[in-house]
Amino acid sequence: MGDQNTQQIGQNPIGKPAPVPEKPKVNYWMVTTIIFGFLFFVISAMFLFRARFNEKSTPIIPAPSPSLIPVETDDIQIGDDESYVDFSTCDQWAQNVINKKSLPQQLIHSCKSSQKILDSEIVNLVDIFFGPPDDCPSGCIYKRFIGVVKLDKSIIEQLPSGPEGILNSVWAQPPLDTARNYSGFECPSQLEDYIDVTLGKLETKYGWNLNFQNPLTCSWEEFDNVKQTVNKRSFTLNGSMFVYLDNGEERWNRDRLIVK
Numbered sequence: 001m002g003d004q005n006t007q008q009i010g011q012n013p014i015g016k017p018a019p020v021p022e023k024p025k026v027n028y029w030m031v032t033t034i035i036f037g038f039l040f041f042v043i044s045a046m047f048l049f050r051a052r053f054n055e056k057s058t059p060i061i062p063a064p065s066p067s068l069i070p071v072e073t074d075d076i077q078i079g080d081d082e083s084y085v086d087f088s089t090c091d092q093w094a095q096n097v098i099n100k101k102s103l104p105q106q107l108i109h110s111c112k113s114s115q116k117i118l119d120s121e122i123v124n125l126v127d128i129f130f131g132p133p134d135d136c137p138s139g140c141i142y143k144r145f146i147g148v149v150k151l152d153k154s155i156i157e158q159l160p161s162g163p164e165g166i167l168n169s170v171w172a173q174p175p176l177d178t179a180r181n182y183s184g185f186e187c188p189s190q191l192e193d194y195i196d197v198t199l200g201k202l203e204t205k206y207g208w209n210l211n212f213q214n215p216l217t218c219s220w221e222e223f224d225n226v227k228q229t230v231n232k233r234s235f236t237l238n239g240s241m242f243v244y245l246d247n248g249e250e251r252w253n254r255d256r257l258i259v260k
Contacts, residue, residue: 081136082109082132082136083109087105093153094111097128097149101156103128104130108128109129109131109133110129111126123151124149124150125147125149126145126147126148126149127146127162128144128146129142129143129144130142130143146159146162147206157245158245159199163208166210167197169250170241182220182222183220183221184221184232185218186219187216187217193214196210196211197210200242202253208243209241210240210242210243212238212239216237217235217237218234218237219232219234221233235259235260236259237258238257238260241257
């Protein structure tokens with residue numbers, strides 16, 4: 001009896017759980033991509049619609065034409081548009097220079113002249129800015145002609161740049177040109193506080209006199225390779241210099257420059 005029961009139990013297999021169907025996995029990456037793509041499409045469509053609406057509703061303003069109002073300037077006119085004066089507003093000295101130097105009459109930015117006395121000789125200093133300019137609209141930079149005209153208009157002698165440009169050129173002249181390359185170089189940067197630039201004449205040449213109203217002292221450091229020490233050096237500039245043009249080349253006469 002016991003053997004039969006044992007056999008029965010052995011023949012009946014243990015009950016197995018019924019297989020549960022596996023749930024489909026959700027691809028969150030794909031869903032996120034679809035959502036962001038839809039949002040991007042909606043936002044782009046709204047932006048495009050708004051841009052077209054603003055374009056239609058904004059009135060078209062015609063661009064301003066070049067001004068014919070005289071502008072007082074040295075060498076740069078800050079603004080977003082070039083400007084010119086009428087040729088007829090220039091005085092006879094400026095008109096004479098414009099014609100003889102073949103400057104463009106329609107592109108004269110400014111023209112002015114003033115009388116100067118040099119060694120009892122009366123001459124006219126003519127200063128003309130003309131175009132077309134560069135670097136517009138950040139700041140229009142014009143070409144420049146500045147020169148001396150005799151009263152009989154027989155001679156027009158061009159000068160090297162203007163007073164402000166000549167002051168910048170001082171840094172390229174001896175002894176400043178070499179001293180400023182040393183370490184620890186110190187020198188007043190506002191040269192206009194020390195040098196007075198005026199129209200002058202040296203023999204037959206017209207140019208600029210640079211007169212030191214105050215002594216200009218500059219210093220620098222030099223390394224002594226033998227003693228392995230740093231020595232402080234300096235010089236003081238006084239006197240005057242003369243700069244002019246010779247066949248289009250800038251020439252500096254330093255005979256009266258005093259260096260101590």
